Amino acid sequence: xxxxxxxxxxxxxxxxxxxxxxxxxxxxxxxxxxxxxxxxxxxxxxxxxxxxxxxxxxxxxxxxxxxxxxxxxxxxxxxxxxxxxxxxxxxxxxxxxxxxxxxxxxxxxxxxxxxxxxxxxxxxxxxxxxxxxxxxxxxxxxxxxxxxxxxxxxxxxxxxxxxxxxxxxxxxxxx
Numbered sequence: 001x002x003x004x005x006x007x008x009x010x011x012x013x014x015x016x017x018x019x020x021x022x023x024x025x026x027x028x029x030x031x032x033x034x035x036x037x038x039x040x041x042x043x044x045x046x047x048x049x050x051x052x053x054x055x056x057x058x059x060x061x062x063x064x065x066x067x068x069x070x071x072x073x074x075x076x077x078x079x080x081x082x083x084x085x086x087x088x089x090x091x092x093x094x095x096x097x098x099x100x101x102x103x104x105x106x107x108x109x110x111x112x113x114x115x116x117x118x119x120x121x122x123x124x125x126x127x128x129x130x131x132x133x134x135x136x137x138x139x140x141x142x143x144x145x146x147x148x149x150x151x152x153x154x155x156x157x158x159x160x161x162x163x164x165x166x167x168x169x170x171x172x173x174x175x
Contacts, residue, residue, distance in 0.1 A: 002047070002050045002051060002054060002071075002072060002074065002075055002084070003074040003075055004039060004043050004046065004047045004050075005047065005051070005075055005080050005084070006075050006080050007038050007039065008035075008038060008080075010079045010080060010083055013080050013083050013084075014083045014086075014087065016030055016035070016051075017051065017083060017084055017087040018087055018091070020048060020051045020052060020055065021055060021087060021091045021094070021095060023048075023052070024052055024055055024056070024095060024098055025091075025094055025095065025097075025098040026098060026101075029048075030048070032044050051084070054068075054071060054072075054084070054088075055088060055095055056095070056099060058071075058088055059088070059092055059095045059096050059099060060099060065085060065089075068084075068085050068088060069081055069082075069085060072084055072085070108143055108144060109141050109142070109143040110141070110142050110143075111139060111140070111141060111142075112140040112141065112142045112147060113139075113140040114137065114138065114139050114140065115137075115138045116135060116136065116137050116138070117135070117136040118133060118134075118135055118136075119133070119134045119135075119136055119153075120132070120133055120134070121133075121134055132155060132156075133155070133156060134153050134154065134155060135153070135154045135155075135159050136151065136152075136153050137151070137152050137153075137154065138150070138151045139151070139152075
């Protein structure tokens with residue numbers, strides 16, 4: 001609950017928000033001992049979780065200032081909401097990089113190169129007249145320093161499914 005932030009003076013909340021972003025970006029997070037007189041352990045954990053989620057969602061969804069301030073409406077007056085927003089805007093690119101690094105670390109495999117061929121299957125051992133176009137896709141995937149070839153063959157429907165999935169992923173990446 002970000003409303004707990006209102007227990008601190010605005011200057012101290014600015015420092016705390018910057019430390020929360022530091023923790024989000026893989027550096028030293030805020031120390032509970034510095035704030036033990038202000039919040040109980042449960043309140044502290046709830047505040048850290050709420051602030052971290054707010055920063056992640058605001059950057060991940062590319063939220064406008066109005067959307068962020070609407071989410072902070074419970075903080076009340078005194079400039080705490082503006083303080084959180086100022087920290088968010090000042091460190092937005094740093095948070096975005098941390099989120100991208102976290103996403104990229106899910107898999108160590110990367111696409112190194114690809115090649116494709118279009119083939120026409122004229123017949124098979126079951127059907128004498130097939131005339132089905134097939135795409136042969138060869139991927140060179142680098143994983144843990146080693147290059148691993150991956151080859152797949154797709155018919156028109158499978159290729160359309162792959163293209164639609166890639167287009168959907170591209171749309172999500174751009175937003």
